Amino acid sequence: MAYEHSLIMAPTLKDIAEKAGVSPSTVSRVLSGRPGISEATRVKVLEVARELNYAPDMSAQGLATTQLKNIGLVGYKYRTRWAGSMAPADILGADAAAQKHGYHIITTYVDSEQMKSITSLPMVDERRVDGLVAIGPGISTRLILHLHSRGVPIVLMDNFIAEAPIDRVLCENHEGAYAATRHLLAVRSHKRTAFISGPISWTSSRERYEGYAQAVTEAGLEPLRIEMPNTIYETGYQAMRELLREHPDVTAVMAVNDATAIGAIKAAREAGYRVPEDIAFVGFDDVDWASLHDPPLTTVRVPRFEMGYQAVERLIERLERGDVPPITIRLACELVIRRSCGANR
Amino acid sequence: MAYEHSLIMAPTLKDIAEKAGVSPSTVSRVLSGRPGISEATRVKVLEVARELNYAPDMSAQGLATTQLKNIGLVGYKYRTRWAGSMAPADILGADAAAQKHGYHIITTYVDSEQMKSITSLPMVDERRVDGLVAIGPGISTRLILHLHSRGVPIVLMDNFIAEAPIDRVLCENHEGAYAATRHLLAVRSHKRTAFISGPISWTSSRERYEGYAQAVTEAGLEPLRIEMPNTIYETGYQAMRELLREHPDVTAVMAVNDATAIGAIKAAREAGYRVPEDIAFVGFDDVDWASLHDPPLTTVRVPRFEMGYQAVERLIERLERGDVPPITIRLACELVIRRSCGANR
DNA sequence: AAAATTTATGCACACGCTTGCATATATTAT
DNA sequence: ATAATATATGCAAGCGTGTGCATAAATTTT
Numbered sequence: 125m126a127y128e129h130s131l132i133m134a135p136t137l138k139d140i141a142e143k144a145g146v147s148p149s150t151v152s153r154v155l156s157g158r159p160g161i162s163e164a165t166r167v168k169v170l171e172v173a174r175e176l177n178y179a180p181d182m183s184a185q186g187l188a189t190t191q192l193k194n195i196g197l198v199g200y201k202y203r204t205r206w207a208g209s210m211a212p213a214d215i216l217g218a219d220a221a222a223q224k225h226g227y228h229i230i231t232t233y234v235d236s237e238q239m240k241s242i243t244s245l246p247m248v249d250e251r252r253v254d255g256l257v258a259i260g261p262g263i264s265t266r267l268i269l270h271l272h273s274r275g276v277p278i279v280l281m282d283n284f285i286a287e288a289p290i291d292r293v294l295c296e297n298h299e300g301a302y303a304a305t306r307h308l309l310a311v312r313s314h315k316r317t318a319f320i321s322g323p324i325s326w327t328s329s330r331e332r333y334e335g336y337a338q339a340v341t342e343a344g345l346e347p348l349r350i351e352m353p354n355t356i357y358e359t360g361y362q363a364m365r366e367l368l369r370e371h372p373d374v375t376a377v378m379a380v381n382d383a384t385a386i387g388a389i390k391a392a393r394e395a396g397y398r399v400p401e402d403i404a405f406v407g408f409d410d411v412d413w414a415s416l417h418d419p420p421l422t423t424v425r426v427p428r429f430e431m432g433y434q435a436v437e438r439l440i441e442r443l444e445r446g447d448v449p450p451i452t453i454r455l456a457c458e459l460v461i462r463r464s465c466g467a468n469r
Numbered sequence: 470m471a472y473e474h475s476l477i478m479a480p481t482l483k484d485i486a487e488k489a490g491v492s493p494s495t496v497s498r499v500l501s502g503r504p505g506i507s508e509a510t511r512v513k514v515l516e517v518a519r520e521l522n523y524a525p526d527m528s529a530q531g532l533a534t535t536q537l538k539n540i541g542l543v544g545y546k547y548r549t550r551w552a553g554s555m556a557p558a559d560i561l562g563a564d565a566a567a568q569k570h571g572y573h574i575i576t577t578y579v580d581s582e583q584m585k586s587i588t589s590l591p592m593v594d595e596r597r598v599d600g601l602v603a604i605g606p607g608i609s610t611r612l613i614l615h616l617h618s619r620g621v622p623i624v625l626m627d628n629f630i631a632e633a634p635i636d637r638v639l640c641e642n643h644e645g646a647y648a649a650t651r652h653l654l655a656v657r658s659h660k661r662t663a664f665i666s667g668p669i670s671w672t673s674s675r676e677r678y679e680g681y682a683q684a685v686t687e688a689g690l691e692p693l694r695i696e697m698p699n700t701i702y703e704t705g706y707q708a709m710r711e712l713l714r715e716h717p718d719v720t721a722v723m724a725v726n727d728a729t730a731i732g733a734i735k736a737a738r739e740a741g742y743r744v745p746e747d748i749a750f751v752g753f754d755d756v757d758w759a760s761l762h763d764p765p766l767t768t769v770r771v772p773r774f775e776m777g778y779q780a781v782e783r784l785i786e787r788l789e790r791g792d793v794p795p796i797t798i799r800l801a802c803e804l805v806i807r808r809s810c811g812a813n814r
Numbered sequence: 815a816a817a818a819t820t821t822a823t824g825c826a827c828a829c830g831c832t833t834g835c836a837t838a839t840a841t842t843a844t
Numbered sequence: 845a846t847a848a849t850a851t852a853t854g855c856a857a858g859c860g861t862g863t864g865c866a867t868a869a870a871t872t873t874t
Contacts, residue, residue: 134596136830147854152832162852179594183531184830187859192528194575194597206558206774207757213551215560219578228592230539231576233564247573249524251479252539357761386761412552413756416702416731418763429551481860492824497862507822529860532829 135176144172155180186251193227195439196253198245200262201233205356208233209260214281217432218257225440236262243270254443257281257435261326277442281435284327284452291442292452293435297328297408300424300457301335301378304406307422307459308376309343311404311466317376318348320363320384322355329355329380332408336378348374355380360387368395375403382407382414382423389417389464400466410460420462427455480521489517500525531596538572540784541598543590545607546578550701553578554605559626562777563602570785581607588615599788602626602780606671622787626780629672629797636787637797638780642673642753645769645802646680646723649751652767652804653721654688656749656811662721663693665708665729667700674700674725677753681723693719700725705732713740720748727752727759727768734762734809745811755805765807772800 137148137155144151146165154161154169155178186192197218199210215231222229230247239262247253248271255277258268265285271278272288279291308314319336322329329351337347350367352359360379364387367374377392379385385407389399397403399419407414410425434453442448461467482493482500489496491510499506499514500523531537542563544555560576567574575592584607592598593616600622603613610630616623617633624636653662664681667674674696682692695712697704705724709732712719722737724730730752734744742748744764752759755770779798787793806812 134594137832138830148831149833149855150853152830153853156832158833160852165852177594179591179596181532181830182595182597183528183537184859185832186528187526187532187829187861188831188833190859201561206561208557208561210557210560212553212555212557215555215576216546216551216553216578219576223577226591228575228577228597230573231560231564232568232573233561246524246571249479249522250527251524252527252573390761411758413758413761416735416758417761482862483860493861494825494863495823497860498823501862503863505822510822526860529829530862532831532859533861533863535829 134181135178136181140169140172140176140178143176144169190251191443192252192254193225194230194253195222195227195436196245196247196256197229197231197259198256198263199231199233199259200236200239202236202354202356209262209282211428213428214259214432217429217434218436219432220429221433221436221440227436227440229436234263239264239267242267244274245271248274248276255279255439257432257439258283259435261323261328277439279435279439279442281431282328289450291435291438291450293431293438293455294327294331294452295426295431295455295457297331297457298335298338300408300426300459301332302339303335303457303459304408304422304424305336305339305378307461307467308378308404308406308465309339309345314376314404315345316348316371316374317345317378318350318367318371318374320360320367320377320379320388321349321351322380322384323353324349324351326355328408332378332380352384355384357383357387360384361391362387364388364391365395368392368397376405377403378406378408380408382409382411382421385421385423385464386417400464404466405464407464414460415462417464419464422462422465422467423460425458425460427457430455479526480523481526485514485517485521485523488521489514535596536788537597537599538570539575539598540567540572540781541590541592541601542574542576542604543601543608544576544578544604545581545584547581547699547701554607554627556773558773559604559777562774562779563781564777565774566778566781566785572781572785574781579608584609584612587612589619590616593619593621600624600784602777602784603628604780606668606673622784624780624784624787626776627673634795636780636783636795638776638783638800639672639676639797640771640776640800640802642676642802643680643683645753645771645804646677647684648680648802648804649753649767649769649810650681650684650723652806652812653723653749653751653810654684654690659721659749660690661693661716661719662690662723663695663712663716663719665705665712665722665724665733666694666696667704667725667729668698669694669696671700673753677723677725697729700729702728702732705729706736707732709733709736710740713737713742721750722748723751723753725753727754727756727766730766730768730809731762745809749811750809752809755803759805760807762809764809767807767810767812768805770803770805772802775800 137151140151141148199208201208219229259281281293340347352363392403407421407423410423414421482496485496486493544553546553564574604626626638685692697708737748752766752768755768759766759768
């Protein structure tokens, strides 16, 4: 059974039309729910369509309507590792929302080096998508601004651009970090604490730091921030080594995310500290192995699935309702208390 | 600056044609490299095209050629958790290969319940993709067979269907498991070992088990398999509890993947065994937190990025070269020795 | 230099769908 | 019953590209 060069012939509007004894335009109107069709032909057409297992050809529909029902998910990837700013949960959530509305998700990862120079994306230039969801703080502002000024509908996720009114979905970084830090300070008394941060230009780093700083300040302590160029495991390890060199008296550390937290814990242990007895740690994200770590990591759960879902929902609303004013959606985080913070359990 | 209902007007063949003083068909021929064009007009057209920043409208091109340069990645998702059979590395690899050839990736997750009943996918029916990469053992055979018989180009990843000649990309499960088990048996002597398996109908479970069984048998021991309905952390935990109830004398366990291995380790410890002193463990996959576990997990690294890359490469070859005979591509695995197996370091 | 050949380009239609406009039919008002 | 209106449907053009066929221009052959 040889492959054809393309997919096997699928039924078209014309096929339905002939079989139902009407014109293709009538079929089109029925299928897209236009008014002014008699009940009799409506049911007939729908019947035939179902029987023939009809589905519209999106290229044709896209050509005619300029609405492809494709939305682009763009993240970035690091050179050195096989990971990027899009987590499976993001895509799962985005796909769930997309499926609900009959949309599809086109994913792409932009190399973080190339990110600096590009000003558009192939999927946009080639009109493969109706709009974009840009995921992560590393998506370049320049790129976003260029796309936005061209009129490309776009919603930002885990990113905050002050320069233009663009839809955003974020989690309550400030509140989450504040709650986590308060908890840290409540478990037992600390004199010196620190926050391990990514680039302060990254929304999540900035907002989480501010939440931490507020809690610490309210407790009469001085906030301490150590800023790193990214937020991966190795960086957390490195950050903690530097921190301990300068401030060996630190007894509580909040990390900007779980990966850096775990790197930091490794460094602390290597330096002879017990965790959480000597130094308490909290992370952020609640990645799926945070509970499997030893000690299980106290962290702030970020609802990635929900964020992906909301981002796509919002984008579709913009696409279908037209010119709605941009909003920023904040999703609540949840403090997950485990053992790295030194709490009883 | 109000949004338009769709993207801002992009240049078309006609625009280039007018500006270059030729007909649209000539432009089309130049841009798709057809022969029989004078050098003068060729450079003129290319110049104008670049100047106007032209990119073809894929809907139009797709309509005319039935080649969309979109490939679908289909995985499945569990009801209970926000994870599925597509890992980020898979998508990264697939996207890398796609980008190389000017293709794009459409991802979708099928609910594992719905998987049982469906016989096609919207993205196929709507002609959004030229072909598919199906990822994971949970993709239903019925679905694949239906699509295949309709002539949809498809390559399987981490799945093996004997019923039809379909391209496959897999890793060397047998060899990897064999090597890991041999290593386990070499570190110190074991009398009773076990393999924690997913459904034996799943390629990876079957092949890995066979690798394990061969090594064990060669060492004069009897293989022991405990089969579970899936391969997640909780299941590994459960499996180990059952195993210890029946065989408290087990001293070496190979798990079908890292997640179950870590669940199993948890259960072993709760039952009072020391790891690796009393029971040695090896996993499979080398997920990114395997090295962060305590003890660091000895495992077999699966090249997911490369598998995604190869799957897409293969699919594109089929799409562009036509009727090539199906092959199965096996990628080598690498034994990563850490501490859970009881090796010195 | 005229005829035969090759080369370069344009015309027009097709791909499958949507939609404004015209028209035929059914409904209501006079 | 006829006119006026509302309802249901078909026709044809258009969306942006690709491509077979015809033709005009350039080249070679006689």
